[in-house]
Amino acid sequence: xxxxxxxxxxxxxxxxxxxxxxxxxxxxxxxxxxxxxxxxxxxxxxxxxxxxxxxxxxxxxxxxxxxxxxxxxxxxxxxxxxxxxxxxxxxxxxxxxxxxxxxxxxxxxxxxxxxxxxxxxxxxxxxxxxxxxxxxxxxxxxxxxxxxxxxxxxxxxxxxxxxxxxxxxxxxxxxxxxxxxxxxxxxxxxxxxxxxxxxxxxxxxxxxxxxxxxxxxxxxxxxxxxxxxxxxxxxxxxxxxxxxxxxxxxxxxxxxxxxxxxxxxxxxxxxxxxxxxxxxxxxxxxxxxxxxxxxxxxxxxxxxxxxxxxxxxxxxxxxxxxxxxxxxxxxxxxxxxxxxxxxxxxxxxxxxxxxxxxxxxxxxxxxxxxxxxxxxxxxxxxxxxxxxxxxxxxxxxxxxxxxxxxxxxxxxxxxxxxxxxxxxxxxxxxxxxxxxxxxxxxxxxxxxxxxxxxxxxxxxxxxxx
Amino acid sequence: xxxxxxxxxxxxxxxxxxxxxxxxxxxxxxxxxxxxxxxxxxxxxxxxxxxxxxxxxxxxxxxxxxxxxxxxxxxxxxxxxxxxxxxxxxxxxxxxxxxxxxxxxxxxxxxxxxxxxxxxxxxxxxxxxxxxxxxxxxxxxxxxxxxxxxxxxxxxxxxxxxxxxxxxxxxxxxxxxxxxxxxxxxxxxxxxxxxxxxxxxxxxxxxxxxxxxxxxxxxxxxxxxxxxxxxxxxxxxxxxxxxxxxxxxxxxxxxxxxxxxxxxxxxxxxxxxxxxxxxxxxxxxxxxxxxxxxxxxxxxxxxxxxxxxxxxxxxxxxxxxxx
Numbered sequence: 001x002x003x004x005x006x007x008x009x010x011x012x013x014x015x016x017x018x019x020x021x022x023x024x025x026x027x028x029x030x031x032x033x034x035x036x037x038x039x040x041x042x043x044x045x046x047x048x049x050x051x052x053x054x055x056x057x058x059x060x061x062x063x064x065x066x067x068x069x070x071x072x073x074x075x076x077x078x079x080x081x082x083x084x085x086x087x088x089x090x091x092x093x094x095x096x097x098x099x100x101x102x103x104x105x106x107x108x109x110x111x112x113x114x115x116x117x118x119x120x121x122x123x124x125x126x127x128x129x130x131x132x133x134x135x136x137x138x139x140x141x142x143x144x145x146x147x148x149x150x151x152x153x154x155x156x157x158x159x160x161x162x163x164x165x166x167x168x169x170x171x172x173x174x175x176x177x178x179x180x181x182x183x184x185x186x187x188x189x190x191x192x193x194x195x196x197x198x199x200x201x202x203x204x205x206x207x208x209x210x211x212x213x214x215x216x217x218x219x220x221x222x223x224x225x226x227x228x229x230x231x232x233x234x235x236x237x238x239x240x241x242x243x244x245x246x247x248x249x250x251x252x253x254x255x256x257x258x259x260x261x262x263x264x265x266x267x268x269x270x271x272x273x274x275x276x277x278x279x280x281x282x283x284x285x286x287x288x289x290x291x292x293x294x295x296x297x298x299x300x301x302x303x304x305x306x307x308x309x310x311x312x313x314x315x316x317x318x319x320x321x322x323x324x325x326x327x328x329x330x331x332x333x334x335x336x337x338x339x340x341x342x343x344x345x346x347x348x349x350x351x352x353x354x355x356x357x358x359x360x361x362x363x364x365x366x367x368x369x370x371x372x373x374x375x376x377x378x379x380x381x382x383x384x385x386x387x388x389x390x391x392x393x394x395x396x397x398x399x400x401x402x403x404x405x406x407x408x409x410x411x412x413x414x415x416x417x418x419x420x421x422x423x424x425x426x427x428x429x430x431x432x433x434x435x436x437x438x439x440x441x442x443x444x445x446x447x448x449x450x451x452x453x454x455x456x457x458x459x460x461x462x463x464x465x
Numbered sequence: 466x467x468x469x470x471x472x473x474x475x476x477x478x479x480x481x482x483x484x485x486x487x488x489x490x491x492x493x494x495x496x497x498x499x500x501x502x503x504x505x506x507x508x509x510x511x512x513x514x515x516x517x518x519x520x521x522x523x524x525x526x527x528x529x530x531x532x533x534x535x536x537x538x539x540x541x542x543x544x545x546x547x548x549x550x551x552x553x554x555x556x557x558x559x560x561x562x563x564x565x566x567x568x569x570x571x572x573x574x575x576x577x578x579x580x581x582x583x584x585x586x587x588x589x590x591x592x593x594x595x596x597x598x599x600x601x602x603x604x605x606x607x608x609x610x611x612x613x614x615x616x617x618x619x620x621x622x623x624x625x626x627x628x629x630x631x632x633x634x635x636x637x638x639x640x641x642x643x644x645x646x647x648x649x650x651x652x653x654x655x656x657x658x659x660x661x662x663x664x665x666x667x668x669x670x671x672x673x674x675x676x677x678x679x680x681x682x683x684x685x686x687x688x689x690x691x692x693x694x695x696x697x698x699x700x701x702x703x704x705x706x707x708x709x710x711x712x713x714x715x716x717x718x719x720x721x722x723x724x725x726x727x728x729x730x731x732x733x734x735x736x737x738x739x740x741x742x743x744x745x746x747x748x749x750x751x752x753x754x755x756x757x758x759x760x761x762x763x764x765x766x767x768x769x770x771x772x773x774x775x776x777x778x779x780x781x782x783x784x785x786x787x788x
Contacts, residue, residue: 433732453749
């Protein structure tokens, strides 16, 4: 046999063996007799996926009627896959999402409102049971199109050791925050050798720097709004403009190119670690998940016999006339695709996970294991979650903020993904361009774009002439 | 006679049937995967279509929207500007770098093959790997490029994170010009010039020695020989590479998606046409509008290619006359 024949035979053998390759483990498990399958799509990976598998296993053990099969898929094209599945008539029974798409998908008819699967009394109870932010995230035109199972809250993390070193205290007003940004030195060189002085010195630290993506939060803190009383999107509200002007003042002061370069440096930290821990800032805005990183860093310091750096968490400080304990919230929520085969089973699973309807203790365990903020006070009050809060004191502030009325999401309107990108892009223009138009002009321009987009969207939904 | 004719006909039709059978896989694939999407997208470009509900005919509304955005410099207009900037800069620089490298690599020096391999290597690096590599190299804070620029006392641009454009407006004398995200993409595309360079090298080998000998006898120096012999003889290949380069640049997607957080960041400075199509189609679910952009892209590419062909008669020289 020549080498060529041998190679051909090998290729044929490999190709044939692929045909008989056994299915992977997750697909082989059969649905127990007498139970209906619930197909659940999610995008969790890493440690979180183990928590998800555990919840699914607990639910399946608790059930006689339904059996959940969790399918993890990449998050970036989950939307498209869902739409193709809906169009093809075989959608999953339930999916989990965290993008501002509820109203958009609902208006396109891809989602089933909870009112169609739960009784009216149950829905009313649910609204009272949930934190206001958890209702806001899933409500469109007076109906709930999803059930929130975890909230993401942003607050300011501060390095208290650093603040104390320079005689500063955590900020309670925006003026305090500006003063901290002003007084934390750019590096540890003697004052005469710092940037801004003729003899230079590289900047290794900022007291604080606003992030363009967080205009969503600062606008609310400044007393602004993203929708009017009729639910119409408002971008150029006077307080929104003031918030953007304040964010832009940092770029004007330090130079947009310096600010951009320094921000990019945060992305280059090993393992995308928390810039606060690297000492690059005295104060950083971030979500509750960073409490784990801080606990781990402090543990490392203790083990290495180093002095333990003190960190704290505080709400976003308002300017005069602004809002206390306000900010931007997002979260994870379950959605019921229209046309699914087993929406009843999906609804049972959603309640089990979020804790509604007598599942509070289970949900408390889930939230404690995942490090997630519960969506209801009834879950927060469970002993298991209280024990978790005792172990993670910084987490407590986030949970307290979750119950506040001015933790507002990106408006739940059709076209919200476009709206989100437009606002972030506007803030980037204002903060990072060399000679940007005024904040007001930029927001007005964005408002016009968004109005046009929403108008097109609504025209599409109106009946054909 | 009749029997013979009919058997010839039978044989003939059997041969046609066999031929059709052989090309069937390709023909079916072409019809289903190329022709149908092509025709469908043309129809959809006159519709509003969000995947979930049937397309609704809206006449020229999507094209009117494109015209309005083009004039206002928003959305499509922004994407056209970004794409044109990138295409012109990357094609011009690729031709200069490609021809320059090819001429130098044609010199008979020790280790010629090694140099050729080194300059060709970047073009075999997958786009994703190249994008990640360049994001590291051009990191404004910790990147190697800015490290060396700073060491040399030169300004350190923000590259992929900067909204500035080095080439426009051309205000280098003001000291405010800086490289931004599109310039970084151009740099990355010029780095992968190896494919074009290899074609130039092959074409250089085809130039008859006798031309150089004759020029040398007439006393032409190196520069004059390059200008009057090398360049004219390379022009058909330069023309080919310019056409291919324009098409590739206008369709650039993968690297743009990766460096721009998938949304044209910062501040839409990397919102190229293909990314704009992607966002319109799969984020905003505006399939009709996205199809209209795709068709405009097709028309623009066709027009650019036709213009290049038209201009070629003035600067492309074929040995032995026009083909």
